[in-house]
Amino acid sequence: MGVCGEKICDEKEGEECEGEEGGRGGGEGGEEGGVEGKEGEEGGESEGGEEARGGGAEGGGGGGGGGAGGAQRAGGGARGGGGGGGGGGGRRRRRRRRRRRRRRRRRRRRRRRRRRRRRRRRRRRRRRRRRRRRRRRRRRRRRRRRRGGGGGGGGGRRRRRRRRRRRRRRRRRRRRRRRRRRRRRRRRRRRRRRRRRRRRRRRRRRRRRRRRRSKSIETRFVRKRVVWKRVVRKRVVRKWIVWKRHLQSVPGAPFSPLCPPLIPPPKPHSACLPTLTPSLTKG
The missing domain is CATH 1.20.5 (Single alpha-helices involved in coiled-coils or other helix-helix interfaces)
Incomplete structure (x- = not known):
């Protein structure tokens, strides 16, 4: 089956495809003839005997064969397709053209x-x-002007004094400006460094916290952006619990001679005790 643009034409002896003028089918038999014919040149003779007419509508593919994607047989022709008939080749040629345009x-x-x-x-x-x-x-x-140019003699003493004063003032202003600029730059640099350091410290702290959680009991209190963190060791809490129990068990404690020395162990933070021993928080 020969493809002409969008429509499909039937292979019959000498039948023309439905299309515009230009692509006439190759002669009788309609076998593969005239594939050699390229743009605008007259196609070769088909086996049927008649010549396949060369490029049809303006700029068309060659005789029988025509452009890529068009009808490869002599019967081809018609709308914009390659073979025998109208202008231009098939999809590949279109793609190439688009690519060229984009590149341009x-x-x-x-x-x-x-x-x-x-x-x-x-x-x-x-x-x-x-x-x-x-x-x-x-x-x-x-x-x-300073040298006293511009007509008339050079400047007198007063003029010289004025010039000196002006020069001094200008120098002072320049120095002040330079100092201010330097201070501003230093402040900016310090701020940037502090910010960077803070970020680094925060990252380090987070890592440390993650490592310590398994080893210790933690309590955190956040008040007005001040993070107060106190880490209490399990040993301290245990010592405190033992001390409490001893005081409860001994009659007359803490003034009894049986009582241990009256210097209690370091007291853990109150927020840590309930998690371990809720009963000992009372009394």
Whole structure:
């Protein structure tokens, strides 16, 4: 079966495909003839005897064979498809064209961007040069004025004093500005360093907590961003429990001679005791 664009044409002797003018079927028999015929050239003779007519509608594929994806047989022809008939080849050619267009567009965009960047750089350079020239000219004019230029004799004592004062003031202002800038920079750097250190410390603390949880009883109290954390060892809690029990068991404690020395062991935090011995928290 020969495929012409979207429609399928039947292979019958000398029958034309339903399509626009141009792609006439190869002659009788409609066998594979004229595949050699390429763009615009007349196709070769089919086995039936008649010539398959060359490129049909404008820019069409060649005679019988035609473009890729079009009808490979002489009977082909018609709408936009390759074989025998109308313009252009099949899907592959379309894809190639699309790719080429995209590449061209990308190249054009890149070239435009590069040109814009170059123009901006040139403009900046020109502006900088102009500014430098203006500054130099101003400096030269000021120097001439200070030396007493511009007609009339050189400046007197008063003028010189004024100039000195102005110079001193300017120097002082510049120094102050520089100091302020340096201080600001130092403060910013310190803040950044502190932030980084805090982040690092937080990370380290979290890791330590995870490690210690298995070994100790923890209590945490959070008050106004101040994290007060106290870790109590199990030994301390045990000693305290023993002490309490002893006091309860001995009559007349803590003043009895049977009582252990009256320096109690270090007391654990109250939040730790209920988790171990709820009965001992009373009394």
